[in-house]
Amino acid sequence: MRIVLIAILFVMTTNCSSQGQDKKETQKMNNPYYSRTDTTHLNVSDKEWKKILPEDVYRVARKEGTERPFTGKYWDSEAKGTYYCAVCGNKLFRSTAKFASSCGWPSFFEPVRPNSVNYKPDHSLGMNRIEVECARCDSHLGHIFDDGPEPTGKRFCMNSIVLDFEPDEK
Known part of the structure; x- marks a missing residue:
């Protein structure tokens, strides 16, 4: 039994x-805009993204939401591979830059390319933070902080729901 x-x-x-x-x-x-090879900047209306994206992805990516800490599928993952934007497929981070920060979200000390993400001031919730967006589709990914490990001292605190992961081939 x-x-x-x-x-x-x-x-x-x-x-x-x-x-x-x-x-x-x-x-x-x-999603006609999803590509892991095209890095051309997208100009897609919010209305169009709302039609294409699942509600939970749309809320985080397009409305600057966040997932609860310790709930996303990648926060404690140690798998080796590459992380892409779940909205447009833009290459964002390598697992070799991922570290255990104990903050409850996947954390990286650097993006895969300097121009794969954009930064903008975020003064919401009574805090002064720097928002990290996908450079291709302008989707909200998370925030960056100055408390990460060497060599950069940065902590890119990202939402799992807006990340796709492709494991390295064995």
């Missing part, structure tokens, strides 16, 4: 996981 329950749970978990992945792949296929 115990083995049967474990097998059922395994199948349910595997099925849910693959359904989530299928949903994400379908989302990319339905």
Whole structure:
């Protein structure tokens, strides 16, 4: 009986996981602006993004929302690979720049290219912060702080929901 329950749970978990992945792949296929090779800046209206993006991605990426700490799928991931913008496919970070910051969000000490992200002042919530946006589609990714490790001393505190991850080939 115990083995049967474990097998059922395994199948349910595997099925849910693959359904989530299928949903994400379908989302990319339905997004005409998603490309991992094109770095041309996009000028897409908010109305158009709202039609294309899932509600939770839209809320963070286009309305400068945030996910709760310790809930995103990448905050404690140690997988090796590359992180892309989930909205447009722009290459953002390598796992070699990722570090455990204990803040509850994935943290990186540098982007993959200096021009892959943009910065803008953020004075919301009574704080003075620097917002990090995708340089290709202007989507909100998170914030940057000056409390990261060497060699940069920076902590790019990103939202998992606006990141796609592609593992390195073995």
